Amino acid sequence: MPLNQERKISNRIVILRAERGLSQRELADQLGVSRQTIISLEKNRYNPSLKLAFDIALFFNVDLQEVFQYELEDDK
Numbered sequence: 001m002p003l004n005q006e007r008k009i010s011n012r013i014v015i016l017r018a019e020r021g022l023s024q025r026e027l028a029d030q031l032g033v034s035r036q037t038i039i040s041l042e043k044n045r046y047n048p049s050l051k052l053a054f055d056i057a058l059f060f061n062v063d064l065q066e067v068f069q070y071e072l073e074d075d076k
Contacts, residue, residue: 005073007070007072008044008073009068010044010068011041011044012066016062024039031056031059
């Protein structure tokens, strides 16, 4: 796969959060970020810092790859 091909980072935060019965506000408070950050992450509008990505995975007690996926963009 050529490195210049378009890729995106997607995530399963909304699923992991729902499985644990957490609101966006509760998750934001636990991670020390704003609710808007959680909203933007869940809608794939914002890519987290490496630290925040690891903090999210640690919070949910899962591997980083279970939260975030790095994949090719769909052709439009």
